[in-house]
Amino acid sequence: MQRRVVFDGKLLPYLLVAPQLAVTLVFFFWPAAEAVYFSTQRQDAFGLSTVFVGFENFAAVFADPGYLHSFQVTAIFSVAVTLLAMLPALLLAVMADRVVRFASVYKTALMLPYAVAPAIAGVLWLFLFAPGIGIVANALKWLGIDWNYLLNGNQALLLVIVAAAWKQLSYNFLFFLAGLQAIPKSLLEAASIDGAGGFLRFRTIVLPLLSPTTFFLFVVDVVYAFFETFGVIHAVTGGGPSKATEILIYKVYYDGVVGLDLGGSSAQSVVLMIIVIALTAVQFRYVERRVHY
Amino acid sequence: MESRSGHLSWLPHLILVLGLALVGFPIYVTFVGSTMTTPEILSGHMSLIPGGHFVENYLAALTQGMPQLSGVPVARLMLNSLIMALSIALGKMLISFLSAYAIVFFRFPGRMVCFWMIFLTLMLPVEVRIVPTFQVTANLGLIDTYGGLAIPLIASATATLLFRQFFLTIPDELIEAARLDGAGPLRFLWDVLLPLSRTNLAALFVILFVYGWNQYLWPLLVTNTASMTTLVVGIKSMLTVDANTPWHLVMAMAILAMAPPAAVVLLMQRWFVKGLVDAEK
Amino acid sequence: MATVTLSAVTKSYAGNAVIHGIDCVIEDGEFVVIVGPSGCGKSTLLRMVAGLEAITGGTIAIGDRVVNQVEPKDRDIAMVFQNYALYPHMTVFQNMAYGLKIRGLSRDAIRARVDKAAEILQLGALLERTPRQLSGGQRQRVAMGRAIVREPQVFLFDEPLSNLDAKLRVQMRVEIKRLQQRLGTTSIYVTHDQTEAMTLADRLIVLNGGIAEQIGRPIELYERPASLFVAGFIGSPAMNFLDGAAGDDGRVVLAGGTVLAATAPAGSGVTVGIRPEHLVPAAESEAAAHLHVDMVELLGADTIVYGTLGEGGPALLLRLAGIAQIAAGTRLPLGFPPEQLHLFDRATGKRL
Incomplete structure (x- = not known):
């Protein structure tokens, strides 16, 4: 993608890209390179010297x-x-x-919820489910359910999953709605004339046409669950109890x-970087294919 | 495709209302909590009707020094959050606008290298390279500064790609007309491109303001003193392990932490929704 | 006002020549139309005059000044684009005033010039609107207004009417011609529409594959096309072409055996051209050939007759004034008036 018509200028374009390039180099490439470098080094106990350890x-x-x-916790957490x-x-x-x-x-x-920080989403759900305090926790107790996520790892995992998903619901909703509204109404009308009922229309026309959006959101949500949910975990469980909610980024x-x-x-x-790069690459391959339709 | 037959037309509304309840309930309960006293909250049968301590609680949260926050009042944390969010939003918009302009409207050696370097940043969120990024920031002496809070987060490809995409839709003839009118590149940028980008700028502002305000891990690392931290991070310090958590203040803080980004989203939702979907294409 | 002088102008992209040396002097106040099929290089040539494309070889001079290295804004020209290229966020007034503002004209001077142009183009009531609120024809006028206010030495038009519907196109064509006559500004106009070209031009440049096939007044091109290409391009319906050859005595004989009252160098291959409106029905006894009619279009003002020259021969078109009562399937005796025949060398396509 290139423009046919451009401005002349020798120095100006460099001046224009310079700020972004500088920030990118200093806070992106340098740290990324350091991460790779340090991943092959070992520091002594006092941090005084490092040796290459491959x-x-x-x-x-x-x-x-x-x-x-x-890894296992992250897999369950992100899929859920x-x-x-x-x-x-x-x-x-x-x-x-x-x-x-x-x-x-x-x-x-x-x-x-799009506007709510993951950490705040965590606090909102914590307030509902804090044992002895939250109204949902109290209701569960009244129902005879032994609810205490501070001790029960599965309950803790469930709580952070719900809080994290709640925050991301908005984003998915907005994209699905935009995707649905982009489907030409004439297509659905044609299907009605062909005799397709509501659910059949949804399954055979809407869902396939929505699949690019679905795939895109899948990748975005997985990346979200991997990284941005740090705030939820840190604010609600601190990775506990006994590391039951310790996802990779928290570790x-x-x-x-x-x-x-x-x-x-x-x-x-570095392992995480490789995972994100793989996810993004898959997404771009797919998006590119979609463009060629 | 509104159903013509009347039957089941209430079903979508029912499902949507349940959805609203799911979304709204935690926020509502938090708001109710913020209008009560902590003993009322801890009574074991907290009411779902707002209490009478609204003004008192918010005033206390905003102005009183919090012992858990080394005596810093919430107003200060809000100011920090605001400065961070605005710096990130405006900073990103500025540097992305300029770099996208250079990449789209000029030919220069190294142009594609610049593009790919910026593009690559899309792949690695700050969280993945958090420890080394922290070290670089520390080496530059930016710990506990607004610069440290904002600058490392203003390099991102999303905004650059959005601007680039929009710039590519500007007809060639418009640039030629500007050249004939005697407008140079900077004049074109200011007089034509900037006004034409208004919608995109508004949408990006919403997305980036929310992004900046809601940051957690980065401000957690890069600030050591309570007076420099942000509201979202500060709340965590209030949730002590012991039973001394001042829940009424925590809830007020949570509402205060949600209000500014929510207001920005709601007030600018017309541009925001379009921009969000466009930005990710 | 100024002359525009093109001397051996060439253009190539990465070694591929697209303009092969154009020479032309456009007189002060003249309206010159560059016409040709798409891809012939006509827009490129115009953009080279504007300074939007670099000149590979030769020179372009406006007045006495060679402008090869002069920035577009300093060439004292104004251009009207095909898609108008109005600034979408500015009002009509601001669109017209923008160039003047950059030039540093005073507020009053800008106001005066824009008002004058708006009056000429009847845009007075639209000055505060944005382009989005205007119809196609109105946008077109604003684009012209933007050119007029600059009071340039040369107007450049790049297919300015092709985004309009047919009716509006005819109307605007007349308006442009009137405007140019009123202002007397040297104008260069690019189009692929030969009717537009014929009606607007003082002189035409017919461009084909980057070569100027012929430069001349519209009627000259119609009456004495210099090449097969020009002959086929100018005139509607297009000229009929028939294969023929010159015998030993130089008389031209058509492929079907018809002998014409024309001569060419003995033994040469010839393409004979005759315009549909110049073919005449003849009395059976004087017929040079017969048209086998297979379709007739009655257009009211004239009648177009489709057929072949002899049974299964080459296709031939005949245009008759008024309503002619001819039925499909008939054999129509034809005459070839010698003064209306155009002979071209079949090998080179040049006029003989």
Whole structure:
């Protein structure tokens, strides 16, 4: 993609890209390179000297049962968050696309969680579910359910999943709605004339046409669950109880910032970078294919 | 495609109302909590009708120094959040607008290299490279400064790509007309391109303001003193493990932390929705 | 006002020549139309005059000044674009005033010039509107207004009417011609529409594959086309072409055996051209050939007859004034008036 007509200028374009390039180099390429560098180094106990250890840090990371556990937690967490954020969002978008009255009221209200920080979303749900305090927690107790996410790892995981998915619901809703509204009405009318009923129309026409949006949101939601949910975990559970909610990004933070294990944390960072790059690459391949239709 | 037959026409409304309840309930309960006293909240049967301590609680949160925050009042944290969010939003818009302009409207050696370098930043969110980024920022002496809070986050490809996409739709003849009128590149940027980008700028502002205001991990790392931290991070310090958590203030803080980004989204939603969907294409 | 002198002007992109040396002097106040099929290089040539494309070889002079290295804004020209290229966020007034503002004209001077142009173009009531609120024809006028207010030495028009519907196009064509006559500004106009070209031009440049096939007054091109290309391009319906050859005595004989009252160098291959309106029905006894009619279009003002020259021969078109009662399937005796025949060398396409 290039313009035919451009301005002349020797120095000006460089001056214009310079600020972004400078910030990118200093705060992006330099740190990314450092992460790769430190992932192959080991510091002594006092941080005074470092030695090159090759892939030893990676080997150590993958040999650590805690890391493998964290991987497992992340997998469950991200799949659950993605599904829980997408399915209700799709249902709500389909309904919102169908109604005429109050449509803008629904849309505006369902947009709200987008503006809420993940950490604050965590606090909102914490306040509902805090044992002995939250009204939902009290209701559960009254129903005879033994609810205490501070002790029960599964309950803790469930709570952060719900809080994280709640925040992401808006984003998915907005994209699904935009996707639905982009489907030409004539297509659905043609299908009606062909005799397709409501659900059949949805399954055979709407869903396939929505698949690019769905795929895009899937990738976005997985990336969200991997990284942006740090705030939810940190504010609600702190990775506990006994590391039941310690997702990978939390472990990078914990080992690097709290545990001061620079090599191990960097190796984990590099693993995460590879995961994001792979996800993004898959997404671009797919998006590119879609463009060629 | 509104159903012509009357039957089941209430079903979408029912589902949407349930959706609203799901979205609204946690926010509502938090608001109710922010109008009560902590003993009322901890009574075990908290009411769902707002209490009478609204003014008192918010005034206390905003102006009183919080012991959990080394005596810093919430107003200060809000100011920090605001400065950070505005710096990130406006900074990103500025540098992205300029770099997209250079990449689209000029030919220069290294143009594609610049584009790809910027494009690559799309792939790595700040969280992945958090520890080394922190070290670089520390080396530059930016810990506990507004510069440290904002500058490392203003390099991102999203805004640049959005502007680039929009710039590519500007007809060639408009540039030629401007050249014949005697407008140079900077004049064209200011007189033509900037006014034409208004909608995109508004949409980006919403997206980036929300992004900046809601940052958590980065401000958590890069600020050490309570007076420099942001509201979103500050709330966590209020949630102590012991039973001394002042819930009424925490809830007020949560509402205060949601209000500015929510207001920006709601007030500018017309541009925001279009811009959000366009930005991610 | 100024002359525009093109001397051996060439243009190439990465070694590929698209304009092959154009020479032309456009007189002061003249209206010259560059016409040709798409891809012939006509817009490129115009944009080279404007300074929007670099000149590969040769020189372009406006007045006495060679402008090869002069910035577009300093060439003292104004251009009207095909899609008008109005600034969407500015009002009609601001659109017209923008160039003057950059030039540093005083507020009063700008106001005066815009008001004058608005009056000429009847835009007075629209000055505060934005382009979005205007119809196609109104936008077109604003684009012209933007050119007029600059009071340039040369107007350049790049297919300015092709985005309008047919009726409006005819109307605006007349308006442009009137305006140019009133202002007397040297104008260069690019179009692919030969009717537009014929009606507007003082002189035409017919461009084909980057070469000026012929430069001349419209009627000259119609009456004495210099090449097969010009002959086929100018005139509607297009000229009929028939294969023929010159015998030993130089008389031209058509492929079907018809002998014409024309001569060419003995033994040469010839393409014979005759315009549909110049073919005449003849008395059976004087017929040079017969048209086998297969379709007739009655247009009221004239009648177009489609057929072939002899049974299964080459296609031939005949245009008769008024309503002619001819039925499909008939054999129509034809005459070829010698003074209306155009002979071209079949190998080179040049006029003989």
